[in-house]
Amino acid sequence: MLAGWRAWPEEFANRYRAEGCWQGETFGQLLRKRAAADGERIAVVSGDQRISYAELDHRVDRLAAGFLKLGIKAEDRIIVQLPNIAQFFDTIFALFRIGALPVFALPVHRRSEIVYLCGFSEAAAYIITDKDSGFDYRELASQVQASVPSLRHVIVAGDPGSGAFTSLDDLYIDAVNEVYDRLDAQGPDSGDVAFLQLSGGTTGLPKLIPRTHDDYIYSLRVSAEVCALHKESVYLAVLPAAHNFPLSSPGVLGTLYAGGCVVLARSASPDVAFPLIRSEAVTITAVVPPLALIWLEAAQSRHYDLSHLQVLQVGGAKFSAEAAKRVKRVLGCTLQQVYGMAEGLVNYTRLDDPEEITVNTQGRPMSPFDEVRLVDEDDVEVPPGEVGELLTRGPYTIRGYYKADKHNERAFTSDGFYRTGDLASMTPSGYLVIEGRSKDQINRGGDKVAAEEVENHLLAHPNVHDAAVVAMPDEFLGERTCAFVIVHDPAISGNELKAFLRKRGLAAYKIPDRVEFMESFPHTGVGKVSKKSLRELAAQQQDERVNVSK
Structure with a gap:
């Protein structure tokens, strides 16, 4: 059993097994069964690649053999930071099959987050793509490796460059059948931790969330049932697949559980997503509220055939009722609101719910x-x-x-x-x-920003005396970040502080949208900084700016 995590008490574990929630299946076994039952069906579409279940299973075996040869073993923590590409599935299922633990980083994470994750998890390897969206992850990996010398391997999907990095392509090896048999025989137990996800985080850098094969596969099974997935379902992943929402609600893994087809998009732009919906006959996809608004606007000016789309899921942040009412009318599909968390609980509106429930609530728990x-x-x-x-x-x-x-x-x-x-x-x-x-967290269009983390980075600047980061309302993202700062030298600008945060390797979505300078902060009766008063001030200033611009 992995040290450092809390299992369910035995009485609860026994109950969940007796009730049929936990059925003793691992992710490696799940894929093996799908390959045996539906080997010729297409599992993953990624660009020009169309990968069947049988092919995916074989790719996973070959990569698992390569990981073993490299020295990766059960319970090794492996930071996986890959975009929506086919190698994402090869990688995580190969690690699942070995019993090594993917730690799911998001493509937007930068040096601050990755150095922390590698160090805290004592990662054995860091798996990246070469470049994506104009960003060179190999440069990031070089910085990380210099900061975390215990990191044994950097593995690159694509061009590994001229450094000492390992090409992911070179790790796909044809092993003898005995190796593949040993993977099955010596693989993890269903009650073992399968991977570690990141919390939204409210107290500095994110916590790591241990998910077991048993509990996560149960969530996939129930999600697939609630969302009526089947072998003809086609799920379009426009959000980063490593995020819990598009990973499991029902997401890419729920679709594979149901035997459907996953289509990977490298961008969530309507110009990318709408043609894929048409060409791949996509039946279900998931977006966050700001993206839903973009799609609703774009659908009225672009003339793509979206008639195959049956369900648009919206989650990650609260979706306004007025916008929710437009989904059926504009996109011609059913809206399904999803509210959940990487720690567990997932709520859905049901596909046959009346509009009043669908547009005004965030669903009900999926499991009895x-x-x-x-x-x-x-x-x-x-x-x-x-x-x-x-x-x-x-x-x-x-x-x-x-x-x-x-x-x-x-x-x-x-x-x-x-x-x-x-x-x-x-x-x-x-x-x-x-x-x-109730937590000190900003939900910036589905991206969770821990106020304390950004405050700590601001306080590292020699000219910053104190800092308080709060949410301010935003019509498009729901919330944006406002940093109130007390400085020693008033000559410094907000743009200079933002540049300082970027140089510290903070992810772009965590950079404050607005910086306001103050001489002192309001305090509560017990002497604490009153975040409530600062939120009210930020909202008031935001309203004044909006009124001036009108």
């Missing part, structure tokens, strides 16, 4: 074994219809973050409920309406 409480500040359940913090536990909601005992004491109740930090109310029919957050 999901337990949900809405509580006040004293952990007392609030009366029906009132707003409270959402707590949850269940067969696919973790019991603790990886190597984070102190944080786990705060993030989980003594009886195992996860404190989501989200404020919600519940309708009489059991649907959740997300009302806000």
Whole structure:
């Protein structure tokens, strides 16, 4: 058992097995079964590549053999930072088959996040593409390796360059059948941790979320059922596949579980996505609210045939009711709202729900074994219809973050409920309406920005005395970031501070959208910086700017 993670208590684990939630299947076995049953069906479309289930299974075996030869072994943590390319699936399933643990980084992460992930997870390898969207990941990898000398391998999908990096292509080797048989015989158990995901994070850099084969495959199975996936389903991945929403809700892995076809898009632009919807007869895809708004506008000026699209999922942040009402009318498909978290709980509006529920709620828990409480500040359940913090536990909601005992004491109740930090109310029919957050986190169009992390980077500047980062409302993204800063020398500009953050390797979406300078911060009665007052000030300033521009 992997050190540093909390398993479910035995009584709960036994219950989930007895109820049929956990069925003792690993990801390696899942793919093997699909290849045996539907080998000739197309599993993945990526550019000009059309990869069948049988071919994918064989590619995974060959790559797993190469990883073993390189010295990668069970429980090794491997940072995977790949865009939406076919090698993403080869890589993660090869690691699953060995029992090594992918740590899912996102393409937008930069030096700050990757150095932390490599160091904290004690990663054995870092897997990247050569270039994507104009960014050279090999340069990033060189910086990371210089900062984390224990990192043994950098593996590159594409041109490895002139350095000491390993080409992913060179690791696909034809091994003897005994090697492949050994992969099956000596692979992980279904109760083992399969991979580590990143939390949205509210207290500095992200926590690592351990997901097991049992719990995650259960979430795929239920998601596929709720979303009515089958072998003829075609899922278009326009969001980064490593993100929990497009990975599993039902996402790319849920589609493969159902025997459907995954189409990978390198961009979420309508000019890329709409032609793929038409040419590949896409039936379902997932977007975040800002992207949904772009698609709704684009669909009225572009004349692509989107008639195959049956379901548009919107999640990652709250979708406004007025925008939600436009989906059916403009795109001609069913809207499905999705609210969930990488820690576990997933909620869906159902495909046959009336419009009132679909546009005004964020869905209800997908599993009958999901337990949900809405509580006040004293952990007392609030009366029906009132707003409270959402707590949850269940067969696919973790019991603790990886190597984070102190944080786990705060993030989980003594009886195992996860404190989501989200404020919600519940309708009489059991649907959740997300009302806000109790955690210090900005949801910038689905990208979660931990205020403390950005504040810590700002405080590293020699001219910054104090910093407080808060959310400000935004019609397009839902929220943007505003950094209030107290400086020693008033000559410094906001643009200079933003450039400083970029040089520190902070991901672009974490760079504050606005920087405001103050002489002092408002405080609460107990002397803490009043983030509430700063949020109100940011919103007021935003309104004034909007009014001036009109």
